[in-house]
Amino acid sequence: MLRCLLTNLETYAKRKISFTMTAATTSAPSTVEHEFPPPKVLLYPSSTAPQLITQGAEGRLYKTTYLFPSIPCALKYRPPKPYRHPTLDARLTRARILAEARVLVKCRRDGVPVPAVYCVDEGAGWLMMEWVEGVPVRMGINEWLGERVRDGEEVEEEEGREQKGALVDLMRRIGDAVGRLHKTGVVHGDLTTSNMMLRPTRESSGERGGGRDKVLEGDIVLIDFGLATQSTSEEDRAVDLYVLERAFGSTHPRAESLFDEVLNGYRAAFKQAGQVLKKLEDVRMRGRKRSMLG
Amino acid sequence: MTLEKLHLEHVPDDYRVYVGLFKGVTNAGHLQSQLVARNADYEYAFIDASSVLSRLQLIGAVYKALSVLLDGTIKTPNVHSEIVCSLSPSNNISEAYRRWGITATTKDIIIVKVLFPTETRAELPSAEDVWQHITENVHGAAVPFSDDELSQCTDWPKVRKYYKLNGAPALDGKGEEEKIREMSLLALGAMALRGI
Ligand SMILES: Nc1ncnc2c1ncn2[C@@H]1O[C@H](COP(=O)(O)OP(=O)(O)OP(=O)(O)O)[C@@H](O)[C@H]1O
Ligand SMILES: [Mg+2]
Numbered sequence: 380m381l382r383c384l385l386t387n388l389e390t391y392a393k394r395k396i397s398f399t400m401t402a403a404t405t406s407a408p409s410t411v412e413h414e415f416p417p418p419k420v421l422l423y424p425s426s427t428a429p430q431l432i433t434q435g436a437e438g439r440l441y442k443t444t445y446l447f448p449s450i451p452c453a454l455k456y457r458p459p460k461p462y463r464h465p466t467l468d469a470r471l472t473r474a475r476i477l478a479e480a481r482v483l484v485k486c487r488r489d490g491v492p493v494p495a496v497y498c499v500d501e502g503a504g505w506l507m508m509e510w511v512e513g514v515p516v517r518m519g520i521n522e523w524l525g526e527r528v529r530d531g532e533e534v535e536e537e538e539g540r541e542q543k544g545a546l547v548d549l550m551r552r553i554g555d556a557v558g559r560l561h562k563t564g565v566v567h568g569d570l571t572t573s574n575m576m577l578r579p580t581r582e583s584s585g586e587r588g589g590g591r592d593k594v595l596e597g598d599i600v601l602i603d604f605g606l607a608t609q610s611t612s613e614e615d616r617a618v619d620l621y622v623l624e625r626a627f628g629s630t631h632p633r634a635e636s637l638f639d640e641v642l643n644g645y646r647a648a649f650k651q652a653g654q655v656l657k658k659l660e661d662v663r664m665r666g667r668k669r670s671m672l673g
Numbered sequence: 674m675t676l677e678k679l680h681l682e683h684v685p686d687d688y689r690v691y692v693g694l695f696k697g698v699t700n701a702g703h704l705q706s707q708l709v710a711r712n713a714d715y716e717y718a719f720i721d722a723s724s725v726l727s728r729l730q731l732i733g734a735v736y737k738a739l740s741v742l743l744d745g746t747i748k749t750p751n752v753h754s755e756i757v758c759s760l761s762p763s764n765n766i767s768e769a770y771r772r773w774g775i776t777a778t779t780k781d782i783i784i785v786k787v788l789f790p791t792e793t794r795a796e797l798p799s800a801e802d803v804w805q806h807i808t809e810n811v812h813g814a815a816v817p818f819s820d821d822e823l824s825q826c827t828d829w830p831k832v833r834k835y836y837k838l839n840g841a842p843a844l845d846g847k848g849e850e851e852k853i854r855e856m857s858l859l860a861l862g863a864m865a866l867r868g869i
Binding site (some may be wrong): 419420421423424425427443444445446447448450477480483484487488490495496497498499501502503509548654 | 683684685736837843845858
């Protein structure tokens with residue numbers, strides 16, 4: 380699962396561009412439209428055309444509007460799967476949409492930074508939620524590190540980056556968000572730097588910080604609860620952290636050495652962190668054994 | 674005319690939504706009896722304003738009702754009853770009417786009217802027609818449907834109880850305006866799930 384998740388991450392940048400282009404061609408040949416029919420709700424008029432942001436294996440994410448032109452929203456849509464029995468498919472889709480919405484609503488109430496839920500139509504397979512401004516943490520970190528994705532390969536700039544203060548701070552904020560998530564009894568199931576956003580704060584649009592550190596400013600907002608579950612198991616929590624650690628290792632190898640700062644932020648936000656971090660050692664060990672076996 | 678026409682995103686243009694707020698209503702009992710008798714002239718959503726937090730929350734309920742109407746999955750008799758039920762975080766319809774609908778003693782009332790063409794009704798009444806019928810039948814003072822006016826009507830302890838907002842960590846350390854906004858968002862989330 381982890382490997383397919385990382386492949387997903389690697390194609391993220393490319394995918395994002397190509398699907399935005401698909402969305403822009405609203406007058407495209409009908410074959411294209413037929414291949415990607417949007418949910419019925421998006422066929423009704425809106426001030427700006429809905430924009431397809433990503434198309435994953437499981438679902439699509441559109442940027443559109445909620446109630447008024449001034450309220451942007453994210454619409455997550457799980458289209459019917461033609462290869463699955465219709466009744467079973469409808470039941471699974473319904474359950475998954477509701478599970479994701481339920482977790483978001485619970486997190487939001489408990490003060491975990493997640494998008495608010497606006498509206499759900501589980502029968503039609505969609506979930507409308509607050510649009511989070513900003514960029515995925517992955518993008519912010521890569522920009523800061525000076526890495527550029529070229530032809531799918533990460534190219535590092537050769538430069539001594541002594542001042543890691545802003546990055547350390549970001550890592551702690553990530554740990555804080557994950558700590559608060561776990562404290563509320565939810566594990567994310569797919570913690571990567573693409574599934575957290577850096578939302579500009581009101582102050583950060585001003586002069587504070589400035590320069591290169593600016594790309595690391597903002598509040599962490601956790602997104603994509605498609606694989607989340609309500610759990611208070613130390614094992615599940617440790618796996619959440621391990622997945623994030625591995626994601627750092629593969630997408631930001633130069634930030635991996637700072638992963639301890641995530642754990643520091645986690646510890647500060649979550650009283651039971653101690654036991655989880657002990658469990659994390661076991662989980663890491665198992666992971667190492669597995670990779671030695673090939 | 675203090676009747677606001679709402680233009681909602683993802684709603685067909687020939688659907689018209691009007692909303693008004695009346696304070697100090699003296700004949701809520703009469704209005705309620707017309708609803709109970711299913712008098713076709715009284716096809717409105719009459720909502721107890723003391724149970725509502727904000728414009729955002731109320732308009733969110735209107736949109737939710739319209740979306741199930743458009744989807745063909747409406748669960749109550751019509752779009753107006755659906756609006757009242759959309760405000761509830763539970764699936765219990767009679768409880769929804771009790772909490773968000775009106776009784777003989779309701780003083781401040783939000784009125785929503787949804788009009789759309791049907792096979793038997795191609796020509797829709799105008800906004801003036803709607804307004805005239807409302808003012809002839811609702812005895813109270815029409816005020817703008819604004820967050821300011823609404824927040825004066827809200828029974829905060831009651832609303833906090835209805836949406837289980839007491840002790841919600843999300844509300845900690847927020848200023849008054851921020852708090853109302855966050856409460857509205859939490860209410861929208863609870864309404865979206867309706868206890869399922
Ligand atoms: N609420 C939101 N506000 C702004 N952007 C969002 C929001 N939710 C998702 N996105 C953007 O859309 C992308 C895909 O969303 P999400 O991860 O929830 O969907 P997914 O189908 O699970 O994707 P994946 O293929 O990564 O599993 C995110 O990486 C992010 O860039
Ligand atoms: Mg994702």
